[in-house]
Amino acid sequence: xxxxxxxxxxxxxxxxxxxxxxxxxxxxxxxxxxxxxxxxxxxxxxxxxxxxxxxxxxxxxxxxxxxxxxxxxxxxxxxxxxxxxxxxxxxxxxxxxxxxxxxxxxxxxxxxxxxxxxx
Amino acid sequence: xxxxxxxxxxxxxxxxxxxxxxxxxxxxxxxxxxxxxxxxxxxxxxxxxxxxxxxxxxxxxxxxxxxxxxxxxxxxxxxxxxxxxxxxxxxxxxxxxxxxxxxxxxxxxxxxxxxxxxx
Numbered sequence: 001x002x003x004x005x006x007x008x009x010x011x012x013x014x015x016x017x018x019x020x021x022x023x024x025x026x027x028x029x030x031x032x033x034x035x036x037x038x039x040x041x042x043x044x045x046x047x048x049x050x051x052x053x054x055x056x057x058x059x060x061x062x063x064x065x066x067x068x069x070x071x072x073x074x075x076x077x078x079x080x081x082x083x084x085x086x087x088x089x090x091x092x093x094x095x096x097x098x099x100x101x102x103x104x105x106x107x108x109x110x111x112x113x114x115x116x117x118x119x
Numbered sequence: 120x121x122x123x124x125x126x127x128x129x130x131x132x133x134x135x136x137x138x139x140x141x142x143x144x145x146x147x148x149x150x151x152x153x154x155x156x157x158x159x160x161x162x163x164x165x166x167x168x169x170x171x172x173x174x175x176x177x178x179x180x181x182x183x184x185x186x187x188x189x190x191x192x193x194x195x196x197x198x199x200x201x202x203x204x205x206x207x208x209x210x211x212x213x214x215x216x217x218x219x220x221x222x223x224x225x226x227x228x229x230x231x232x233x234x235x236x237x238x
Contacts, residue, residue: 006183008141008222018226020137020188022127022176026236057141059178059186064125067178067186069139071224095234103127103233105190107137107226114222115214117145 009055011112012071016054017078018109019070023102036098039090046086052077071109078106128174130231131190135173136197137228138189142221155217158209165205171196190228197225 028034047053052073060066072078081087094102147153166172171192179185191197200206213221 007143007220008184011222011224018137018139018224020139022188024126057184057186059180059184061178062181065127065176065178067176067188069141069186069188069224075229095236099234099236101126101233101235103130104231105130105137105188105228106230107228109224109226110194111225112223114220115218116220117214117218 008114009057009071011114012054012109014109014112016109017072017075018107019072019078020105020107021068021070021102023066023068024064024100025066026098026100034097035093039093043087043090046084047081050077050081050084053081075106075108127233128176128190130233131173131228133228133231135228136191136194137226138191138197139224139226140187140189140221142185142187143183143219144185145217145219153216154212158212162206162209165203166200169196169200169203172200194225194227 025036044056047056047070050072054071054073056068056070058066058068070078070081072081144155163175166175166189169191173190173192175187175189177185177187189197189200191200
């Protein structure tokens with residue numbers, strides 16, 4: 001997630017899909033690299049190669065809740081991303097090692113708008 | 120946002136709506152309370168009184184992107200929340216003072232699932 005741009009991605013032209021992934025991490029074992037950061041960076045790269053991918057952005061309050069939002073042109077793009085071999089491996093490790101708890105909400109965007117200072 | 124629970128809210132039974140609000144704050148004027156935190160806390164309280172409100176959760180990477188996700192039973196609940204007088208005032212101050220840039224994505228959740236360790 002280190003390479004994510006800071007600014008929010010602009011709204012796209014509806015309809016498109018969004019995947020909201022909210023998570024609480026397991027307690028980190030300090031001094032031990034559990035592979036989470038490397039895998040997160042890899043997933044952020046891989047997802048951009050999915051046909052229909054639009055954007056992804058993440059925020060995590062230190063020690064708290066993480067929210068990652070992915071934007072895709074259609075439901076099929078999400079299905080493809082879910083089924084990618086590397087992503088499936090990451091999902092399994094997430095359940096086994098990295099997450100205390102998570103929730104996923106898959107939704108069709110009906111309306112979107114944005115604001116930019118001075119625009 | 121200080122009173123937000125740390126754990127992600129569980130998935131609800133579809134269909135429901137989600138509002139994804141992503142933002143970049145203006146540069147804070149240190150030592151000067153610009154009213155942002157107080158208003159954010161007030162909005163987090165007020166939104167819970169909207170009929171059809173389900174939950175809200177936020178994460179903000181320090182100095183970076185903020186993501187707030189609201190969950191509502193239907194589109195009418197979102198419309199009511201948008202139109203609330205206090206919320207309209209907060210929206211205006213957001214554009215005038217608090218945000219460099221933001222985007223809003225309003226979407227109908229078609230599918231949701233969750234994971235909890237040991238559950």
